Amino acid sequence: MNICVFLSAADLDERYTTPARDFATxxxxxxxxxxWGGSDTGLMKVVADGVAEAGGRLVGVSVDFLAAKARPVADEMLITKDLAERKALLLARSDAIVVMVGGTGTLDEATEILELKKHAKHTKPVVLLNTAGFYDGLKTQFRRMEAEGFLPIPLSDLVFFAEDGAAALAYLEETVMR
Structure with a gap:
């Protein structure tokens, strides 16, 4: 299965890197x-290292203005002209999506993927990995959106909230590989 992971390229605290490495392994x-976004820095590097060390394949999709930060060794490394092309290619190359901790870029990627799913532009499972309660506020907001009629489909059809990597991967394997 090709799993797209949206996450931060920032150097983060152990409470985020340890669970990220576990998921990657x-x-x-x-x-x-x-x-993934192809970066060889921060949490992106932690996850790519973990996957590679455990025998998985790496397909990076970077963007021209970040190409200098791209991982030097991957099974494939694609460079796009802009962020919109990058997001489209990440989605096209994946069977499922996992949103890990991140900043505005990660949130932008996540909301676009969810919006596309809401409008049936893809049917791939999306998991929001809520490491250390990072997305508790967003989870509450999504529930409010559902309760107040802002979502035309059930929240459970849009996104799966996982508290750890084991639950995230189990959900994906059950959903995609059945």
Missing amino acids: RLGKAGHTLV
Whole structure:
């Protein structure tokens, strides 16, 4: 399975890097391919290292203005002209999406993927990995959107909230590989 992971390229605290490495190791050991933003910095590097060390494949999709930060060794490294092309290619190359901790770029990617799913432009499972309660506020907001009629489909059809990497991967394997 090709799993797209949206996440931060920032250097982060152990409470985020340790669970990220655990998820990456699980992904690699299961023989899955990581499809990610291609960066060799911060949390992106932690996840790519974990997947590669565990035997998984790496497909990076960087953008021209960040190409200098791209991982030098990957199974594939694609460079796009802009962020819109990057997001489209990340989605096209994946069977499922996992949103890990991140900043505005990660949130932008996540909301676009969810909006496309809401409008049936893709049917790929989306997991929001809520490491250390990072997305508790967003989870509450999504529930409010559903309760107040802002979502035309059930929240459970839009996104799966996982508290750890084991739950995220189990959900994806059950959903995609059945």
